[in-house]
Amino acid sequence: MKREIEYITIDGRGEHESFRDCITKAIQDLKPNQGIHIIKDFEPFPMYKMMEEKGFDKRVEKVSDEEFHVYFTPKPELETMKISEYLNLDDKKIKGIIAIKVDYLRGNISLEEAKNELRVSFDKVTAQEFALCEQYLEQYGISDDVLAERMDEILEIFDGVLVGERLEFPPGHPIKTYLNEVKAIRKVLSEMKGMQDKKFIKNQWAEVYDKLGEINIHFARKQNQLFAALENKGFDKPSKVMWTLDNDIKDIIKKAKIHLENDEDIEFLKLQDEVIEMVEDMMVKEEEILFPTSIDILSHEDFVKMRQGDDEIGYCLIDTPPEFGEAKKEKENASNNELLKDLASVLQKHGVLNTSPNNEVLDVAQGKLTLEQINLIFKHLQVDLSFVDEDEIVKFYSDTKHRVFPRSPGVIGRMVQNCHPRESVDTVEEIIKAFKSGEQDMAEFWLEINGRFIYIIYNAVRDDNGNFRGVLEMMQDVTHIRSLTGSQRLLSWNTKK
Structure with missing residues (x-):
């Protein structure tokens, strides 16, 4: 701080x-x-x-x-960070790299001076060393805003000195999946470059942009799965800085698509170099810094757990990858468990087997339900639910098939601030502060996304004594509801919702 x-x-x-x-x-x-x-x-x-x-x-x-x-x-003494437990690095070298970054960002030396000083001091800098230094910069008063705005300048200082590793992984490994997506995204960028010098055909560009739009899935899985795992190890810079860069890419793609849809051909074509450059730049940051650092910080078990949640969000421009590690065995075990569950149901029906905990009747506020029934109710609600406890930790989200925004198991146990882009964190904290103080009990928002009207409401959760116990987020696609007029009093199976 x-x-x-x-x-x-x-x-x-x-x-x-x-x-x-x-x-x-x-x-x-x-x-x-x-x-x-x-x-x-x-x-x-x-x-x-x-x-x-x-x-x-x-x-x-x-x-x-x-x-x-x-x-x-x-000069502040570096406070030992949790992330240091997973990286065996030279403290003296880390301090030297930080000093050059800080001097440049404070304006004490020029870009060329910073580059020369780095080359004189170090033959090479690894992705892990670069990442750890980024994590420490906050102790020197360098904010995440500054890092996000000046990341390209910082990377230029390390041009030719920052060394990457050739990453090889078995099929199904989450990092292998990200790299396969990067390869597929680059194929789309290559297609875009080839089309720039040819006759403009709107339908062809629309098809390419449909494919490029899948990068949102790549970002969503990275933000909800990989970033969450890294945060657990004390490495939160990707979620604070890279998330902003992801959003910048999504914004410029959206801007280009609006020009294309409005037949603004000249404006659309002018944006293409910038779109390609920004996307390629992100792919480089992932390959050279994010993925190598993730390999060093995260364990095999972390990646197995990550793979189990990846399917819930989906994949960008590639087929669903095979299972990875113990996840494959667990899937086979799950299949066997289903057979055992069916057998148990038959035995219970004939009184041969006692009721399982899953079917134990629980006293809820208004009625009696089994745990299975409670989970089924949440799963079939026509509204997405998420619950954050009084310590601002995500504890639950409803497992529905129609989620408005992607969620995955990686979000559970995560600080709620890290589940939002940096630009939204102030709003999140303002809501929680008002709920905790008792000044407010509800906050609502609505927005239009790709022709859908999304309604979001946050409620303060309080116990019978009025004590703050958390925040319940409810989100719903109300596009169909807004379109309704008049009355419908007769049953109709043809109405699509």
């Missing part, structure tokens, strides 16, 4: 002999979270190296040609 620093001011204008002694004494007397504010009538270049060697960062403000203010801040 960004630290609040109290600065000790030393006005050195006109002073020469005693000035250095004042600085030395101030450094010795500094308390935690204190820095030194120097005022001079010239820029004190000789001090910079000395203060850097003593462990200080600097920020310079030029008031006039005769007045300079320099703020020296003790």
Whole structure:
């Protein structure tokens, strides 16, 4: 987190002999979270190296040609992060890489200076080292907004130094699936490049954009499955930064499709280079940084669990991959369990077997239901439900076939803030804050997506004593409901909902 620093001011204008002694004494007397504010009538270049060697960062403000203010801040000690447990990296090298990134992002050095310093200091930087440094930047006051906006510049610093690995995995491995999708997406980009110099035919472009639109599935699975697994290991930068870049791509694809549908051919074609560049750039970030880092951080068991939830969201431009690892055995076991369940039902019917816990009758608020009946009710509701508890952790979502937005098992146990793009987090936190304080009990939203009208409502969940226990999100596609007029009093099986 960004630290609040109290600065000790030393006005050195006109002073020469005693000035250095004042600085030395101030450094010795500094308390935690204190820095030194120097005022001079010239820029004190000789001090910079000395203060850097003593462990200080600097920020310079030029008031006039005769007045300079320099703020020296003790470099923060890196707080050990959870992610470090899974990466065996050189701490000294990590600190060196961070120093170059921070100096550049604060404007202390130019892009070329940062590139040269990196090349002089390091022969190569791995994807894992790059990713860990990104995670630490927040401790230096570098926000996620800055990272998202300047990621291309940061990557340019590492051009030629950042090394990737050739990733090879068995069929069905989630990373193998992502790489197969990247290959399929690149095939679409190649098709787009070939069409740019040919005669414009709207239907051909529409077909290509239908295929390109499947990238949303790639992003959805990445955001709900891979990001969730990485967060559990303490690596949350992808969900905070890369999610924003994903949304930028979705927005420009949507913008291009609007031009195409409105027969704005010139405007549509002008966007194609940018669309191709942005999508290709994301594929490179995934291949060179996200996927190699994921391999080092996540375990075999993590990927097996991930594979079990991937089908629920679907796949981009490829067929459903085969099962992976123990998931295949579990699927076979599930099939056997179904046979055993059928046998148990027959035995229960004839009184040979006691009722299973799944069929145990439970006292609910209004009635008596078995656990099986409760799950079936949730599964057949014509509204999507999600529940976040009082600690802001996702605990439940309804397993319906008609979900408006994708969900997968990876969301369970995840902080709700990480289930939303960075741009929406402030709204999420505002809702939770108002619910917790008792100021509000409900928030509603509605939006139109691809011709569908979506209604969303959030309710504060409170116990009988009025204590806040969580947030219930209810979401429904109400396009059909909005179209209804008059009355229907007779049964009609032909009405499609």
